[in-house]
């Protein structure tokens with residue numbers, strides 16, 4: 001929640017007290033409009049901020065003494081100060097120039113007092129702004145769209161500040177512009193050295209190494225100061241901004257102590273530090289910033305930066321961004337070291353809160369090194385933004401966008417975050433996937449069919465860079481992995497976060513809108529690391545894997561370096577009832593030994609497939625649903641034999657494939673068991689819910705592609721003197737297809753929403769309905785599309801027959817229709833009996 005500026009007040013701290021009468025005399029003489037006859041004059045201190053102590057002056061006047069004028073006084077801290085720090089005179093100068101000659105929102109200043117005899121140090125007086133301050137940059141309590149607006153206003157206000165022409169407002173001598181970064185690194189290194197060392201807080205050698213790295217990586221052009229220089233604020237953060245009491249608009253930028261002229265991109269990078277390190281939580285062990293939290297409405301760093309660059313008309317800073325962030329962390333570390341040093345000497349205005357600044361200094365230094373060691377920090381281009389920022393006016397760059405795309409408010413209307421991803425995804429499909437489909441088919445029909453097309457791996461990298469990677473991962477699963485893999489250690493370096501290894505923090509419903517688009521091409525899902533059975537297998541590891549299992553198998557799967565298979569179905573038994581399976585998993589000493597035969601293990605033919613999740617029985621005598629267990633089996637373990645690829649209507653789905661696999665005395669360590677013996681059924685329930693829905697979502701996309709192709713064909717092909725689109729029978733069939741498609745889409749979205757709100761178990765009835773409805777609808781629509789294409793529709797020259805074959809498998813795979821109908825009927829009867 002935001003707090004009002006007036007809520008930050010408390011009594012003046014003992015170390016900051018001054019003679020109020022002397023101050024009053026000065027104010028009366030120097031602040032124009034100050035009431036001459038007062039009922040009361042009071043001084044309170046602002047509790048937020050640790051640099052220059054800041055006070056509220058209240059002058060009560062009028063007949064009843066109830067009228068009040070409020071002012072803010074800002075002064076240097078008492079005690080011995082570091083040279084050039086706490087320069088309130090400079091603050092006054094910049095505020096005065098901006099207030100008089102620009103539209104940058106700043107409080108109006110009244111007067112500056114350099115005479116220490118008045119209150120002990122120099123000070124100035126300015127306007128009091130009543131508004132909201134967001135002390136927590138996670139913006140708790142705000143709706144996602146307002147969070148977005150607050151961050152947008154933050155970026156745009158910084159852009160407005162950076163657009164100011166300093167020469168025209170008399171600030172041309174406010175600082176030097178050449179060698180800004182070089183001088184800043186030297187300055188903050190000096191400050192750090194002055195705040196640490198013998199008789200002072202301890203010195204961290206990594207800080208000095210950091211200074212060396214920065215000196216060696218100064219951006220080109222720094223020495224001349226030719227481009228990108230101008231006014232910089234120096235401490236631009238959300239909590240130094242006053243927002244309008246109700247509108248998401250900045251009404252004042254505060255805390256100008258560090259302002260100067262210089263390289264403005266360093267100002268921008270500094271304003272993003274909370275994405276990389278949680279400096280609000282100085283006392284906790286937490287290191288990760290907003291980029292690891294994925295809070296709805298808060299933009300990514302790239303999106304924030306895109307807002308800034310577009311408003312400031314600056315080029316995209318990918319080339320030097322690593323330097324600017326590392327420099328900002330270094331500078332912040334030096335500032336906090338100064339705060340801590342002052343606290344240790346008893347004169348930091350943040351009081352005891354400044355104590356934690358010592359620890360934070362080290363966190364900032366480590367974070368800078370983590371950032372430097374990342375391979376990827378920013379995409380080469382700014383992320384694609386919707387054509388307008390209002391979701392109601394979004395434009396879609398793709399002809400495939402369906403005619404009922406939601407442009408209004410409503411229950412199943414994707415939010416702005418999803419719309420942005422959707423636009424990107426649509427463009428990616430148009431630019432990269434559809435044009436390569438024929439290429440992929442050619443290879444899959446050649447003698448080299450079980451190899452990977454090099455373009456596939458290239459597109460995977462591109463998808464990662466675009467933030468279109470692992471979008472299927474639901475928030476809760478991501479949170480578990482984050483906790484197990486990343487908490488308090490640097491097992492994985494921060495590069496992985498930037499690559500969105502744990503998705504975009506989407507709910508199942510939000511993912512539904514995107515998964516549908518991937519379903520338009522059989523080749524698309526794996527490009528985004530969103531293909532079956534990998535998503536289901538990753539979900540199992542995310543939910544049930546141990547830390548070690550995650551490290552060994554989940555991480556390479558998340559990275560898209562390996563693929564996986566799920567081996568449950570057996571040729572000998574009716575596997576739609578998993579209690580029938582016969583594969584034996586026997587405990588022998590410290591190992592499990594697996595014996596059995598599986599088939600339709602999708603993905604096992606893929607040369608990148610390295611891990612199988614095998615379901616078998618560990619105890620044939622236990623109760624029916626406690627006999628089964630799941631174990632992780634490295635596909636290269638002796639005794640694992642791939643017997644043959646199976647075909648679906650002649651499609652073998654190379655290079656992915658569906659394999660028959662024999663397990664003969666396959667020995668794996670006991671640590672490879674998932675969740676524990678007898679828990680296989682439980683895992684299957686968890687795995688199959690979201691996975692089933694993903695199939696349904698993709699089927700909506702497949703049907704949508706069928707609709708599109710059908711209509712295009714009907715508008716171009718003439719039969720018996722008329723276009724097919726003019727034939728009455730076609731029109732009614734087309735309309736019926738649309739009706740079925742929309743009904744099913746709603747059912748699938750409803751199931752996804754229920755999965756988010758109610759969980760797997762309570763949503764199972766609706767998921768079952770979607771699982772029956774989606775393949776049957778897609779089959780009908782694709783069948784109609786093939787019919788309209790005549791013989792071409794049945795050929796392999798166009799995608800329809802392959803989409804149809806894939807849809808047909810889903811009346812059986814992941815449970816035949818009859819099993820799901822049984823679930824729906826059982827629930828219906830149970831409800832009637834209640």
Ligand SMILES: Cc1cc2nc3c(=O)[nH]c(=O)nc-3n(C[C@H](O)[C@H](O)[C@H](O)COP(=O)(O)OP(=O)(O)OC[C@H]3O[C@@H](n4cnc5c(N)ncnc54)[C@H](O)[C@@H]3O)c2cc1C
Nearest residue numbers: 566567568569574575576600601602809813814815816818
């Ligand atoms: C392309 C494809 C990919 C697959 N991928 C995988 C995979 O990666 N891993 C894996 O383990 N399996 C996979 N499968 C297998 C799939 O999950 C099974 O085929 C499915 O669970 C059905 O099992 P079954 O084939 O043994 O059919 P059976 O269990 O023998 O059932 C046959 C038929 O019996 C009828 N029937 C079943 N139950 C009922 C009931 N309760 N009421 C009325 N009639 C019923 C249905 O008509 C059903 O189709 C895949 C299958 C295909 C086609």
